[in-house]
Amino acid sequence: xxxxxxxxxxxxxxxxxxxxxxxxxxxxxxxxxxxxxxxxxxxxxxxxxxxxxxxxxxxxxxxxxxxxxxxxxxxxxxxxxxxxxxxxxxxxxxxxxxxxxxxxxxxxxxxxxxxxxxxxxxxxxxxxxxxxxxxxxxxxxxxxxxxxxxxxxxxxxxxxxxxxxxxxxxxxxxxxxxxxxx
Numbered sequence: 001x002x003x004x005x006x007x008x009x010x011x012x013x014x015x016x017x018x019x020x021x022x023x024x025x026x027x028x029x030x031x032x033x034x035x036x037x038x039x040x041x042x043x044x045x046x047x048x049x050x051x052x053x054x055x056x057x058x059x060x061x062x063x064x065x066x067x068x069x070x071x072x073x074x075x076x077x078x079x080x081x082x083x084x085x086x087x088x089x090x091x092x093x094x095x096x097x098x099x100x101x102x103x104x105x106x107x108x109x110x111x112x113x114x115x116x117x118x119x120x121x122x123x124x125x126x127x128x129x130x131x132x133x134x135x136x137x138x139x140x141x142x143x144x145x146x147x148x149x150x151x152x153x154x155x156x157x158x159x160x161x162x163x164x165x166x167x168x169x170x171x172x173x174x175x176x177x178x179x180x181x182x
Contacts, residue, residue, distance in 0.1 A: 007081055009167075014080045016133040024074040030060040036131045037111055041124075044111040052111050055104040062100050093169055105164040109157060119154035 017025055019032035034056045038049045067075045067083030075083075112128045113120055120128075125147075126140045135143070147155050147163040155163070 003085075006085070010081045010084050011077060012133055014077045016131075018077075024076055025060075025063065025080060026074045027057075027060050030056045033132070037108070037128070040127055040131060041111050041114055043114045048107075048110040052107045055107040059100060059104055097165065097169060101164060101168045102161065105161060109160055119156050120160060121154055125155060 014025065017029055017033060019029040019036070034053045037052060038044060063075055063080070063083070064073070067079045069079050069082070108128070109120070112124050114124065122141070122144045125144050126137070129135055129140050143163065144155070147159045149159050149162070
C-alpha cells in the first residue's frame with residue numbers, strides 16, 4: 001500500500017471517529033461511537049456493551065498518548081495521521097495489534113453478532129461500517145466478499161479478525177496486500 005493510500009485510509013478513519021465533527025478526536029467522540037454502535041445493535045446486552053466501552057476507552061487513551069503531540073488532551077487529524085504513520089516497524093505494529101486492535105475487534109464482534117451465532121451477515125457488517133467509516137455500498141459489499149473467505153455469505157470470527165487485521169495493520173505499515181477491505 002502506498003504512502004498516499006495509507007494517509008487516505010487514516011484520514012477516512014479519523015473522520016469516521018470524529019463523531020462530533022470538531023476536527024479533533026476526544027473521549028467524547030469515542031463515547032458517541034459506543035452509543036451509536038450499541039444503539040444500532042441493541043440486543044447485545046449490557047455486559048457486551050460495557051466490554052465495548054472499556055475497549056473504546058483503552059483505544060482512546062492509547063491514541064491520545066501516542067498522538068497528542070501538543071499536549072492539549074485531544075488529537076487533531078494531522079496528529080492522528082502522523083502518529084499512525086510512525087507505526088511502521090514490525091514490533092510496534094505487532095504490539096498495536098495484540099494489545100489494542102485485536103481485543104477491541106473481539107469486543108465489537110460481540111456487539112455486532114446480535115444473535116450470538118458466531119457469524120455476521122452482510123447487513124450487520126454494512127450497519128457497523130456505516131457507523132465508523134464513509135464507504136459506498138459497493139465498497140462495503142466488496143470488503144465483505146473479500147472477508148468471506150469460505151463464500152458462505154457470512155463472516156465468522158476468524159474472517160472478521162482477518163478483515164480487521166488487514167485494515168488496521170495496513171494503516172500501521174504492515175504488508176497486508178493479500179486480503180481485506182480497502
